[in-house]
Amino acid sequence: MKKYLIVVEETATGFSAYSPDLYGCIASGKTRQEVETEMGEAIAFHVEGMQRNGERVPEPHTYSHYVEIPLGD
Numbered sequence: 001m002k003k004y005l006i007v008v009e010e011t012a013t014g015f016s017a018y019s020p021d022l023y024g025c026i027a028s029g030k031t032r033q034e035v036e037t038e039m040g041e042a043i044a045f046h047v048e049g050m051q052r053n054g055e056r057v058p059e060p061h062t063y064s065h066y067v068e069i070p071l072g073d
Contacts, residue, residue, distance in 0.1 A: 020062040
């Protein structure tokens with residue numbers, strides 16, 4: 001089992017998501033839960049296609065980190 005980072009962004013009509021480790025693998029949905037579910041299915045489909053085509057499936061290597069910046073109020 002591998003875990004891939006997904007980035008979820010809110011849009012004017014819902015949410016979109018992508019995985020930095022899997023170029024071209026994207027999904028969208030009306031809710032956060034929907035886009036997360038759709039993205040899980042998209043990743044599985046994307047990886048399956050890569051394997052079927054004899055392509056190397058990249059190892060997950062992207063991570064996220066929040067940086068705190070002091071702001072004057």
